[in-house]
Amino acid sequence: MGDYILLAISCILVNNILLIQYLGNCPFLGTSKKMETAVGMGMAVVFVLVLAGVITWLIEAYILKAFGLEYLRTIAFILVIAALVQFVEMFLKKSIPALYKGLGIFLPLITTNCAVMGVCLINIKEEYTFMQTVVSSFSYAAGFGLALVLFAGVRERILLARVPKPLQDTSIGLVTAGLLSLAFFAFKGMV
Amino acid sequence: MAKTITQEFVKGLWDEIPPFRLVLGLCPTLAVTKSVENGLGMGVAVIFVLVCSNVLVSLLRKIIPSQVRIACFIVIIATFVIVVELLMQAFTYALFLKLGIFIPLIVVNCIVLGRAEAFAYKNGIVASIADGFGIGTGFTISLVALGAIREVFGSGTFLGISVFGSSFQPFTFMIEAPGAFVCLGLMLAMMNLAGNK
Numbered sequence: 001m002g003d004y005i006l007l008a009i010s011c012i013l014v015n016n017i018l019l020i021q022y023l024g025n026c027p028f029l030g031t032s033k034k035m036e037t038a039v040g041m042g043m044a045v046v047f048v049l050v051l052a053g054v055i056t057w058l059i060e061a062y063i064l065k066a067f068g069l070e071y072l073r074t075i076a077f078i079l080v081i082a083a084l085v086q087f088v089e090m091f092l093k094k095s096i097p098a099l100y101k102g103l104g105i106f107l108p109l110i111t112t113n114c115a116v117m118g119v120c121l122i123n124i125k126e127e128y129t130f131m132q133t134v135v136s137s138f139s140y141a142a143g144f145g146l147a148l149v150l151f152a153g154v155r156e157r158i159l160l161a162r163v164p165k166p167l168q169d170t171s172i173g174l175v176t177a178g179l180l181s182l183a184f185f186a187f188k189g190m191v
Numbered sequence: 192m193a194k195t196i197t198q199e200f201v202k203g204l205w206d207e208i209p210p211f212r213l214v215l216g217l218c219p220t221l222a223v224t225k226s227v228e229n230g231l232g233m234g235v236a237v238i239f240v241l242v243c244s245n246v247l248v249s250l251l252r253k254i255i256p257s258q259v260r261i262a263c264f265i266v267i268i269a270t271f272v273i274v275v276e277l278l279m280q281a282f283t284y285a286l287f288l289k290l291g292i293f294i295p296l297i298v299v300n301c302i303v304l305g306r307a308e309a310f311a312y313k314n315g316i317v318a319s320i321a322d323g324f325g326i327g328t329g330f331t332i333s334l335v336a337l338g339a340i341r342e343v344f345g346s347g348t349f350l351g352i353s354v355f356g357s358s359f360q361p362f363t364f365m366i367e368a369p370g371a372f373v374c375l376g377l378m379l380a381m382m383n384l385a386g387n388k
Contacts, residue, residue, distance in 0.1 A: 020368050025217040026301055071277060074295040075269035082265060114218045114299045121292040166383035167376075174376030182369040 004135045011139035014190055017115050018147040019181035024115025028148060029173050031109075033159075038152035040102060041109075042145030046138070048088060048110050049119055052081050053137025056120040057130060077120055082111045115144055151180055196321045203325025209302050210333060210375075216302040219293050220334060221371040227350050230338030232286045234331025236275045236294060238324065241303050243271045245323035248311040255312075264307040265298070272298045302330060340374060341365045 017023050024045075031041040056077050064070050089107045092100040110116055119140045123133045154176055163172050203209075210220045216237075223233040247267050248255075255263045276294050279287040287294065297303065306326055311319040343349055345366030347359040364370045 019372075022222040022368060022371065023218050023296075025221060029217065071273060074273050074276065074298055075266065077295075078265055078269050078298050082262060112299050112301055112304060114296050117299050118218075118292060118296060121295055125292060164380075166380045168383075171376045171379040171383065174372050174379065176376075178369045178372030178374075178376060181372055185367060185369055 004131070007132060007135050008139040009190070011136050012143040012146065013184065013187040016143045016147055016184045017119065017140045018144055019177065019184045021118070023118035024113050024144060027109060027113050028151070028177070029170060032148055032152045032155050032173070035149070035152045035156060038148045042148045043102070044107055044110055045113065045115065045144050046141040048085060048107070049116050049141035050134070050137045051088065052084055052116050053120055053123055053133050055084060056080055057123055057133045060124050073124070077117060081116055081120070085111045115140070147180070151177060154180065196317060199318050199321035200325035203322065203327070203329040204332065207326065208329040208333060209326060210330070216300045216330065219296065219300060220337065221375060223290055223293055224334055224338040224341055224371065225345070225366045226342045227335055227338040228286070229289055230334035231331065232283065233290060233293065234327070234334045236279065237297060237300065237303070237330055238327030239275055240268065240271045240297055241306060241327040242320060242323040244268045244303060244307055245311040245319040246316060248307045249314060249316045249319035252312050260312065261308070264304055268303050268307070269298045302326065337374060337378065341370060345370065
């Protein structure tokens with residue numbers, strides 16, 4: 001049990017997927033201008049990432065490894081993620097319309113979110129067991145959501161500040177992300 | 192407006208240089224630019240994938256139905272990413288290990304998919320090659336520039352050769368994650384400043 005808690009802390013804080021591992025930065029800068037969209041994106045990522053992590057692990061273990069097809073990993077994973085996102089979208093639309101409305105346009109965007117693909121690949125690279133995969137997928141996604149929400153909070157304040165013209169928008173966003181990343185950097189060595 | 196082949200190539204070097212003008216493909220930009228060598232390796236891999244996928248998408252653009260085009264693009268791109276992955280594993284194993292999961296992640300690099308969708312699907316093969324080569328070269332230049340700044344200040348070396356001599360205290364902030372964000376942000380600001388004249 002203790003191991004799983006340590007793994008969770010390390011995935012959420014120490015190796016934060018956005019700020020330390022640099023994955024998923026496109027949606028990070030794109031959807032963090034408003035708190036509302038940040039929360040929506042965070043939730044959508046948690047939902048899809050846990051499913052994707054589990055399914056890609058099963059595929060790696062029972063199909064790719066079993067038949068010696070590891071070189072097809074990239075194409076297999078991306079197709080699984082794309083299909084999964086489509087499927088989740090249809091499922092939510094039919095059965096939980098409220099959640100579907102909440103996540104809205106963020107679901108299809110997740111297909112090209114490198115955080116999802118990245119975590120699936122990390123799970124395989126670190127040779128995690130099935131339970132570890134579940135924990136790490138969830139924690140990485142939670143870390144993504146946490147960073148996104150924190151960053152959106154900061155960014156909403158920046159809108160009110162007077163930023164020099166060349167630095168506006170993405171540029172100041174990146175510098176802010178750097179400072180936030182510095183804060184997360186301080187967790188290094190904790191686990 | 193018909194552009195010449197040269198114009199298609201040149202636009203990737205300044206007008207639409209990724210990741211500055213098109214804010215796409217940030218993840219590999221931040222992650223692999225710890226050194227010039229990594230940046231260059233990644234850039235060349237992206238050029239290869241971009242040119243090949245542009246060619247194939249452009250050739251097949253009349254056959255691919257538009258409803259399923261994104262799925263087709265992804266399969267095409269993934270195929271070339273696997274080719275690059277296997278080639279790098281065979282010939283540049285040290286670089287392959289350093290770039291790690293970022294090679295398979297080229298498949299979700301928005302630049303490649305973006306060019307397939309925005310350019311190759313609508314244009315002929317020669318223009319697509321020029322576009323892929325131009326955007327890819329622009330991306331490589333950005334990666335090498337960022338890599339150079341981070342490597343020179345972060346480890347005091349350039350392509351592994353010491354720049355400042357042994358008494359230099361490396362500014363390690365630059366090669367860690369926070370430095371990557373700040374450095375890219377400031378470079379973007381400088382590009383804006385230069386472009387707005």
